[in-house]
Amino acid sequence: MSTLIYWFCNDLRLADNPAFTQACLKADSLLPVFIHDSKEQETVYGFERLGLHRKAFLRASLDDLKAQLRAQGSDLLEFSGQPSEVLLQLLKDSAADAIYCEQIEAPEEIEQVRMLQEQGADVNEFWQSSMLDPLTLPFELAKMPDVFTAFRREVERAQLKFAQPINAPKKIPSLPAILSQASMLPTTAQSVSHPYLLGGASHAQAHLKQYLERRLPDSYKETRNQLIGMDYSSKFSAWLALGCISARDIAAQLSDYENRYGANDGTYWLWFELLWRDYFRFIHFKYGQKLYRASGLTGVPVKPSYAPSFEQWCTGNTGTDLVDAGMRELHQSGYLSNRMRQIVASYWIYDMQGDWRAGAAWFESQLIDYDVYSNQGNWLYIAGRGTDPRGGRPFNVAKQTQDHDPREIYRKLWLSS
Ligand SMILES: Cc1cc2nc3c(=O)[nH]c(=O)nc-3n(C[C@H](O)[C@H](O)[C@H](O)COP(=O)(O)OP(=O)(O)OC[C@H]3O[C@@H](n4cnc5c(N)ncnc54)[C@H](O)[C@@H]3O)c2cc1C
Known part of the structure; x- marks a missing residue:
């Protein structure tokens, strides 16, 4: 019997989540968790790292994920603390064999995984937050072009558009029997919701659907530098940031849109901006910690x-x-x-x-x-x-x-x- 922990981070969705799908395939019982990092409470500048709007969007996104997991007989357990400490305790309490999660190539997240591995935890990470699969790039990440335009040209020359998204897993393994409820969080938190940007995978898909149905990509290039309203730009970013939707899913739906209505400057420009997002991700593989120095x-x-x-x-x-x-x-x-x-x-x-x-x-x-x-x-x-x-x-x-x-x-x- 294999028991696994799935550690949700910035991938709060079931669809196109290869790490979660793998965990579902490998586990006989699966414990899906989210950990509210206690470090999120402080900055050296005297304000919270997670302000009220972020808290609200996160709360809504977690509730949406929880509802989807419950609909399939599973659940999302929330804990608060230092992620590696919480996970080590959970591994013990649930007698789980390993942790599955998405790979995040930024210093604090790398450090959490390093601490887990140092304590003997088996951590299985999957890179899945970019639109392109880094393994298909025509260069090694360590040697990627520094300048965005050179990066884009090489991607275009190789005719790379996006990696194909995958469906949500058909079956989610049941929860393990032994669980410590002691450190579970209550689901209420003081927060302020943005009037239109509501967290969660369901809202992300609904937003994308209406954005495409209203043919807004067609005008994106002309409107993207405006300042007021919901429609001048796509507003995909908040859902992408928490992984309520994947960049591949957006790119695939944009590609279907192009097949239906024809490609234009607007659809290209949206893809181009999503490529900037990939570029800033991939550059982390090349320069890592150096990007976090004052200089x-x-x-x-x-x-x-x-x-x-x-x-x-x-x-x-x-x-x-x-x-x-x-x-x-x-x-x-x-x-x-x-x-x-x-x-x-x-x-x-x-x-x-x-x-x-x-x-x-x-x-x-x-x-x-x-x-x-x-x-x-x-x-x-x-x-x-x-x-x-x-x-x-x-x-x-x-x-x-x-x-x-x-x-x-x-x-x-x-x-x-
Ligand atoms: C100082 C500064 C800080 C920023 N911080 C963030 C951040 O924390 N999170 C974030 O998602 N974006 C950040 N951006 C990039 C950009 O401003 C936002 O992604 C964009 O405004 C989000 O609105 P939208 O989804 O309507 O974007 P659209 O214009 O519709 O673009 C579509 C998508 O392309 C991506 N994208 C667009 N522009 C950029 C860019 N310059 N860099 C990387 N990806 C881009 C985003 O995923 C966006 O959702 C920052 C930009 C600046 C100048």
């Missing part, structure tokens, strides 16, 4: 300056209207357009001479779509400490205001609320 890949030190101007930036009280509107939108809704993310990040780094790591930490706390690879990658990119050969992306706020909010509609919307 990034450059060796240029950072002056750690964040107070008191940091508070002005976070709360949207810098005195620069466009930046303040953006920072208030972020805090009030947990979301910000890509254009505004670039503008406020650049303002913090170049105009306020702030430490990019503090800015990245605030985004981590606030963004419902917080994703370790994309957040780190984009902040490094703007700060000129990543792989961008241009060495930094300062944005001229006056020009951005003129280009993107000439009639003051966006500023009025967020500054008056």
